[in-house]
Amino acid sequence: MKYWKYLICAVLLIVAVSLPKFIGVYPLQMANIILIYMALALSWDMLLRTGQLSFGIAGFFGLGGYATMLTSTYFGFNPLLSLMAAAITAGLVAALVGYSVLRLRALYFAIVTLALGEIFRVIAQNLEITGGTEGMLLKQTMFKGDAASTYWVMLAIGVLTIIISIIFQKTRIHYASTSIRNDEIVAASSGVNIFKYLVIIFAVTSAIQGLVGGAYVQLYGFVEPTATTFSINFVLMPITMALLGGLYTTWGPVIGAVLLSVIAESLKLRIPYGHLLVYGIIMVVGILWFPGGIMGFIKKMFKISNQ
Amino acid sequence: MLEVKNLNVSYGKLQILWDVSMQIGNESVGLFGPNGAGKTTLINAILGIVRPISGEITLDGESLLKMETDKIIKHGIAVVPQDRELFPMMTVLENLRTGCAYIPRAKKKYKERLEYVFAMFPILKERLDQPAGSMSGGQQRMVSIARALMADPKVLILDEPSGGLQPSIVTEVFHGLKEIKKNVSVLVTEQNVRQALKAIDRGYILEDGKIAMADTAQNLAGNDHIRKSYLGI
Numbered sequence: 001m002k003y004w005k006y007l008i009c010a011v012l013l014i015v016a017v018s019l020p021k022f023i024g025v026y027p028l029q030m031a032n033i034i035l036i037y038m039a040l041a042l043s044w045d046m047l048l049r050t051g052q053l054s055f056g057i058a059g060f061f062g063l064g065g066y067a068t069m070l071t072s073t074y075f076g077f078n079p080l081l082s083l084m085a086a087a088i089t090a091g092l093v094a095a096l097v098g099y100s101v102l103r104l105r106a107l108y109f110a111i112v113t114l115a116l117g118e119i120f121r122v123i124a125q126n127l128e129i130t131g132g133t134e135g136m137l138l139k140q141t142m143f144k145g146d147a148a149s150t151y152w153v154m155l156a157i158g159v160l161t162i163i164i165s166i167i168f169q170k171t172r173i174h175y176a177s178t179s180i181r182n183d184e185i186v187a188a189s190s191g192v193n194i195f196k197y198l199v200i201i202f203a204v205t206s207a208i209q210g211l212v213g214g215a216y217v218q219l220y221g222f223v224e225p226t227a228t229t230f231s232i233n234f235v236l237m238p239i240t241m242a243l244l245g246g247l248y249t250t251w252g253p254v255i256g257a258v259l260l261s262v263i264a265e266s267l268k269l270r271i272p273y274g275h276l277l278v279y280g281i282i283m284v285v286g287i288l289w290f291p292g293g294i295m296g297f298i299k300k301m302f303k304i305s306n307q
Numbered sequence: 308m309l310e311v312k313n314l315n316v317s318y319g320k321l322q323i324l325w326d327v328s329m330q331i332g333n334e335s336v337g338l339f340g341p342n343g344a345g346k347t348t349l350i351n352a353i354l355g356i357v358r359p360i361s362g363e364i365t366l367d368g369e370s371l372l373k374m375e376t377d378k379i380i381k382h383g384i385a386v387v388p389q390d391r392e393l394f395p396m397m398t399v400l401e402n403l404r405t406g407c408a409y410i411p412r413a414k415k416k417y418k419e420r421l422e423y424v425f426a427m428f429p430i431l432k433e434r435l436d437q438p439a440g441s442m443s444g445g446q447q448r449m450v451s452i453a454r455a456l457m458a459d460p461k462v463l464i465l466d467e468p469s470g471g472l473q474p475s476i477v478t479e480v481f482h483g484l485k486e487i488k489k490n491v492s493v494l495v496t497e498q499n500v501r502q503a504l505k506a507i508d509r510g511y512i513l514e515d516g517k518i519a520m521a522d523t524a525q526n527l528a529g530n531d532h533i534r535k536s537y538l539g540i
Contacts (some may be wrong), residue, residue, distance in 0.1 A: 172404075172409065175404060176409070185388060188377055189386045189388055190380065190408075190458070191458065
């Protein structure tokens, strides 16, 4: 059974890698969007597995975006190096901030992460070197905008996120996350260093969000603090994708991201602006009918068939 | 040896434990007392969950007072907390793994520890892939005790192990306790004093946050105050 799983993953990966040979620029752009949201949704879910609800996705996404822009503009970093700078900056800031905010739990933590995003945005909006309210333009996007190459970078980020999520689920990080979420006293009584694991997971997931933000800037070539780089969409969309796909799993947020991105994009073409309403209804109905998400529904079905 | 010396613990201005001292060597020790006497507070202090205002807690001569809970567990104390023993969504095997996953000493002996707990609770071997939350109350208690034993502890603390269990299962749990104490020092708090006195070597009576009595199990069973207040005789 395990070999089949590996085989399916290998086939999917080969198909994904060879996609630029078979499809045009627009579907590739679409695939980039899916990969961006997939990585954000999955990274958000990885932290949620500890029971910590974060609304800071857009904050670290924007931070990574600005790190990429600034290192490319002022230090002449090449695109890949600037992406690394984005991940490291977001990860380091999360680790430092985490030392104080990870003492908080539940809504208190959620609100602080939301506020963090706002703080990053206000800083970016008010500094001259970040371009103020107007933002900044990248001199040259990565691979001079070549659709296939940029897609492969986004695919690599998506695959890397999936691999990290699987590592989180196959190692003792999984036991630490689950036990912290279930009961912190029991977790500590099992020898879990709760704070250490929370800081590590917060830093890693924020680094992924920063990396995705950096890739987004390399893809579109600009940062703008108010409506784009720190947009609330980068908080709401990944969360609903993970909810619809199924929480606490690797494939749930992946399925949710693919499904909702495709639906959103096709609706956008058919019902200009009205797509948001339809999109919202799909989310509400989906969550009402599938409280465990699509993965939860699939698991339930398998359980029934086993019986 | 786990040693508690002149321990004082308070929650704000409300003092719960007053000058509590006790020792646990290679034996099983009971800690009895009415609800609100401070039994769970004493356990929480040993585990570093509650910080005492004064006193000392040592394990094999080393102070535990400034250690975080996870360090204390790594140092050799395992606990089965009252009413919140296991991770219900995890399978039995995953629950057992969490017992030793974070303790380097125990992790090296994973297979050996697994065989040890299977010998003690054979039913667990048959239910490895079952979610722990779907097991009966008695089996869940076995999983929680087994998980604590996976940590290869020097001292095992059981907080009300018979709570919420039917009498036949309680007998089974205390029978298991007799086996456990052959290899591990045991501290058990219990409301079911009658059963517990059969399984322990010595006992402490905690009343209003103070040690009111300390004696062998045999002497406690014959004491008038214990017979009247705890055994209902």
